Amino acid sequence: LIAVAVGLNISFIVVNFRLCLLLLAGVVGFAVLIGGLVLTTVFLIREIRKSEQHDAFIHAVTHELKTPLASIKLYLQTMRQREFPPEKRHELIDTMLEDSDRLQQTIDQILLVGKTGAARRVDNPTDVDVSDIVRECVALAGRRHHLVDGEVRRVDDAPHGAFVVKGDREELVAAVTNLVDNAIxxxxxxxxxxxxxxxxxxKRVAISVRDQGIGITRQELKRVFRRFYRLPAALQSRVRGTGLGLSIVRAVARRHGGRAYAESSGAGKGSTFTIELPLKSS
Incomplete structure (x- = not known):
């Protein structure tokens, strides 16, 4: 009897152990299946977002290229068909020059994306005075956006040669120009x-651009430097752009051994964008 009882218990344990193993295997398999579905869904969502951002970029670039070209063509046709007094002709020519500058800026942005993405470090760096770059970019922004004195201002008065870095002057001008243009x-x-x-x-210098504009939420601060990304508030306000500007800023900062970052207290509270760069070794 004892032997029978022991045998029955062992058989019961073996059967239940097998059932437990099957149940555990089923649970693990189900978890793996769910995990796979979750990862696949996340991947698909990311790819869809990338595709949407890419499509938006193509649309924005097409618009940024076609609009000034159409404007220039229209003015040229008008000037060919009609005679205008000298003042009016100068006005039309100035408008065409502004459109051509806008067209050149878009092309330069696209080319700079390829340049900054192809190499990690700047080739043949030269001495660049940061204060001179800022003065140049502020003056350029004032002319390009037809601003009055005080709307864009430098809040420091660093003397010439106070902050010198080693790098590519053209790239640094483009990066600061992007920040100032965005702020405006x-x-x-x-x-x-x-x-x-x-x-x-x-050993470092910081270039900070502050505005009192639409601001950035905490979640969006993590995304603003991504290529093609544009803030939802920017899309709603119909501000033109390609989504390349801030990605260029970050790439240029990294190529010069520095970093770029954004700060904001939230939507509607303005924002501050900063480029930090290593100073030239003395």
């Missing part, structure tokens, strides 16, 4: 933009 475009009707150059510790 997203400021709305009342433009108040401040550009500051300041020392960060003993």
């Amino acid at each position: 475009k997203y400021s709305g009707e009342g433009v108040r933009v401040g550009v500051e150059v300041a020392r960060m510790g003993a």
Whole structure:
């Protein structure tokens, strides 16, 4: 009897152990299946978003290229068909020059994306005065956006040669110009933009561009430097853009051994974009 009882218990344990193994295998298999579905869904969502951003980029670039070309063509046809007094002709020529500058800026942005993405470091760096770059970019923004004095201003008065870095001057001008242009475009009707150059510790310099515009939420701060990404508020406000500007800023900063970052207290509270660069070794 004892032997029979022991045998029955062992048989019961073996059967239940097998059932437990089958149940465990089923649970693990189900978990793996669910995990696979989740990963596949996340991957598909990311690919869909990338595709949407790419399509939006193509549309924006097409618009940025076609609009000034159509404007220039229209003015040229009008000038060929009609005679205008000298003042009117100068006005039309100035408008065409502005459109050609806009067209050139878009092309330069696209070319710079390829350039900054192809190499990690700047080839043949030269001495670049950061304060001179900021002065140039502020003056250029004022002319391009027809601003009055004080709407974009430098909030420092660093002397010539105070902050010198090793790098590509053209790339650094493009990066700072992108930040200033963005600050102006997203400021709305009342433009108040401040550009500051300041020392960060003993070996770095920071270029900060502050605005009082649409602001950025905490979630969007993590995405603003991605290529093709545009803020939802920017899309709603119909501000023109290709989604390349800030990705160029980050790429240029990294190529110069620095970094780029954004700060904002939230939507409607303005934002600050900063480029930090290592100073030239003395």
